[in-house]
Amino acid sequence: MDLLHNLALGFGVALTLQNVLYCFVGVSLGTLIGVLPGIGPVATIAMLLPATFSLPPVTALILLAGIYYGAQYGGSTTAILVNLPGESSSVVTCLDGYQMARQGRAGPALSIAALGSFFAGCVGTLILAAFAAPLSELALALGPIEKFSLMALGLVGAIALAQGSLLKAFGMILIGLLLGAVGADTQTGTMRYTFGIPELTDGIGFVVVAMGLFGFGEIITNLEKGEAREVFTSNVKGLFPRGDDLKAAWKAVLRGTGVGALLGILPGGGAVLGSFAAYALEKKIAKDPSRFGKGAIEGVAAPESANNAGAQTSFIPLLSLGIPSNAVMALMVGAMIIQGITPGPQVMTERPELVWGMIASMWIGNLLLVILNLPLVRIWILLLKVPYRLLFPTIIVLCCIGIYSLNSSATEVGMATLFGLLGYVFIKLGCEPAPLLLAMVLGPMMEDELRRGMTINRGDPTVFLRSPFSLAMLILAVGLLIGIVVPAVRRKREEAFQE
C-alpha cells in the first residue's frame, strides 16, 4: 500500500493553503493562455520562471505544472467558439466543436470537452502515480551507457512525432544539441562557442531561447497572419449535454483517454499528438464517418480527453527518470534546477514530498479546472474579446522583464532578440522549434553520459549493443524511425496531422 501512503503524503503537501492557492493561480493562468490564441504554455512558463525564485520548490512546480494542463482545458473554449486553436493541442477540436457552436450547441460542446478533460486528467494522474515510483527504481540502476541510449530514444521520439519532415526535425535536434554545448566544458573548463561573452560561460539560458523562439518568433508570425475572429457568445446556453450526447460521447472519452495517456508517455510525446491520434481513431471506427467535421460530439470528446491525459502522463518520464519528453517538460527541468534540485530518479526517494505533492496537486487542479471552465466559462469568453493588438505588446513587455529578471542581464535580453529572429526564420522555413528546445536541455546530459561511459569502457562503442537495456532502447529507436519511414505508416501520420 505504498501508493496510498504516498498519495496521502502528497495530499498533505498539496492541500496546504499556499499550495492550493498557487495551484489555483497556475490553472487559472493556464486556462487564460489556453483561451487566448497566440500564446502557449512554453512562453508562459518561461515568462513565469523568474517569479518562482522566491517560492518553495514544490509550490513553484505546482504552479508551473498547472499552467500546462490548464492550457489544455482553455484551448477547447477558443476552438469551439472561435474556430481558432487556443492551443496547438486543440487544433482538431475546431473541426467539430465549431460546427456544434454554429448549430447552437456550443454549451454541450463546451461541457463535454470540460468533463472529458476532467475524466482524462484524473485517469492520467492515477497512471502517473502508479508508474512514477516503479520506473524511478528501475532508472536508479542505469549506468551512463544506458542513460545515453534512453535519451537518444527520447530525441528519436521527438523527431518521429514532430510535424513535417523527419530530416528537418533531425536538423533541429542537432542545432539544439549544439546550443546545449555552448559554455564552459564541464570536464575541462574549456570555453566553447562563448566568443568572449561572459554571459555565455554558463551556457545559453534556455529561458532566453524559449522566449525568443516561442514568444517573439510567434508574435511576429501571428502579426503577419492578421486576426479574424468571430465569437459565438450569444449561443452559449444550456451548458449541460443531452442524454444522447452523453451516450455518444462517453465511449469516445474513454478511447481518447487511453490513446492520449499512451502517447503522452512516449518520449517526444505530450498533449498535441494524442489529440490528433484520438480524432483519427474516432473517425476510423465511427459507423458513419461523414458526420465528422459537421458537428459530431465524439470529435470534441475524444481529442479533448486525449490532450489532457497526454499532458498528465508526459510528466512520467520527467518525474521518474529525470528526462524531459517535450519542450514544456524541458522548462520544468529548468525550474527544478533553478530551485536547486537535480532532476533524476533520485528525486523520488530523496524528495518524495515534492513528487507526490505535485501529483496530488494535479488532481486538485483538474477539479478546479472543471469549476473554472464550466460555470465560469462566460468570463473566459469575455477575455476572448481582448484584441491581439493589445495583447501582444503586453506579452513582449512581460517577456522582456522575465528574461531580464533571471540574471539582471541586458545582454540576455539582446540574445533573446536574436533568437526571436531565428524563431521567425524557423517558422518560415517549416522547421518546428520544439525539438530544438528539448535537445538543448538533453544535450549537456547526453554529452556527459557519453564521455563518462566511453571512459569507463575504454572507448569501445560496441558497449551500446552489449548492454541489454541500451540495446533495447536503440532497437526501439531504430524501430520507431523505420516505422515512420515505411510508406504506409508515413501516409497515416501525414493524414493525422492534416486533419
Place this chain on the structure above:
Amino acid sequence: MSLCVLVDAVIADAPIADVWLRRPCKALRAKVRIVANAAIGWAAAAATTYRCRCADIPRWGDAFDLLASRSVWKNTRASRNEQNGEAALAVRIKSSKDFYAGLMYIAIGGLAVFFARDYSIGSTSRMGPGYFPLLIGGLLLLVGLVVAARGFTLTTERIDRWQLRPLLLVLFSVAVFALTIERLGLAVAVMLVTVAGYMANPKARLLELIILTAVLTAVSLGVFVYALKLPFNVWPHLR
C-alpha cells in the same frame, strides 16, 4: 541592354537541342536527354535571373529561387512557348522551404565545425571538449546537404510571403528594452517597448497606444517592483 538580347537569343535557341533529343530514344539517349534538359533548365534560369536584373524587376527573391528549383527543368519547354517566358517561369518557381532550411543547417553546422577547430578532440576513450560539438556539427552539415539537395530536386512547399514591419518592430522593441533597462530604468524601458511593439501592428491608434502604455507601465511597476520586489533600476540615473 545588348546582353539582354543575347540572353533572349540563348533562351530562344534552346528548343533546337530539345527537338534533337526528342526523337525516339533508348535508355542511353534518355539519360543524355535528362542531362541536357537540366543544362537547358539551368541556362534558362540563369538567363531569367539576368533578365530580372535588366528589367529592374524588383523580385530578387524569385530570381534566386529560380536557380534553386528543379521545376525550372521540367517547365522550361512549356514556358518557352509562352509569350512572356520569364514571367511564366517566375510564377511556376517554388521558393522551396527545404532548400533554404538546408542552407541554414549547412551554415550553422559549418560555423559549429569551424569554431570547434581549436577545441581538443581527444580520443574515443578520453573525449576532449571538441569531440561532441565536432560530431554534431558535422552531422548537421550532412543533414543540411541532404535537405538542401531535396529542396533542390523536389518541388516542396513554398515559403509564405513575409512582412518587414512586424519582424523589424517586434525585434526592435526587444532590443530597445535591452539597451535602455540599465541606464534609463524599468519605467522608461517599458514605455519605449510598448510604443515600439504596438507600432508593429499596422492598425495603430494613438489614444489606444497612450492608454496601453500607461496601463502596462503602471502594472509592471506595481507587480514586479512593489509586489515581487525584484531588484530593478526603476528610474533613470541622472548622472
